[in-house]
Amino acid sequence: MDEFHDMELNGILQSESDIDLFCLHFVGMNLFQRTLQGYVASWNNHPMRTKGNKTPIQLYISGLASLKDRQNAGEFMAPCAELMQDPGVLHLPEGIFDSDYLESIVGPFRAARDVPKYDCPLVPVELDELIQLIDPTKNSKKAKTQLQLK
Numbered sequence: 001m002d003e004f005h006d007m008e009l010n011g012i013l014q015s016e017s018d019i020d021l022f023c024l025h026f027v028g029m030n031l032f033q034r035t036l037q038g039y040v041a042s043w044n045n046h047p048m049r050t051k052g053n054k055t056p057i058q059l060y061i062s063g064l065a066s067l068k069d070r071q072n073a074g075e076f077m078a079p080c081a082e083l084m085q086d087p088g089v090l091h092l093p094e095g096i097f098d099s100d101y102l103e104s105i106v107g108p109f110r111a112a113r114d115v116p117k118y119d120c121p122l123v124p125v126e127l128d129e130l131i132q133l134i135d136p137t138k139n140s141k142k143a144k145t146q147l148q149l150k
Contacts, residue, residue: 068083
């Protein structure tokens with residue numbers, strides 16, 4: 001984050017510019033997403049000394065197995081909600097793809113982190129051309145260098 005602040009101070013990045021914000025998001029969001037996914041994977045698989053060196057994911061799975069055993073033994077009056085979801089299916093709330101609903105969730109975080117909302121300044125054909133030239137999902141360092149050279 002300091003890099004972006006330094007870029008702004010040095011006149012490289014203009015936070016009021018839709019094009020600058022778009023370029024920053026185009027290249028940076030994938031990098032941020034991969035960094036967060038790496039952190040989550042590390043956290044979910046780190047051994048916890050106080051839990052017999054089991055990982056959070058192992059504890060979660062053993063907890064589900066325990067619930068299943070208890071449910072099969074008739075300890076619950078109704079089925080456990082945790083055991084009702086199909087494997088690999090994430091049950092999302094109604095209206096999850098509604099932009100107003102999403103903004104109601106994301107808006108406070110955006111305001112707290114001071115991330116400006118932006119609209120893509122490119123028409124679909126231009127965006128497709130940019131993706132062909134620079135695919136930020138392949139190699140973010142290469143994409144960053146290519147974008148700086150353009």
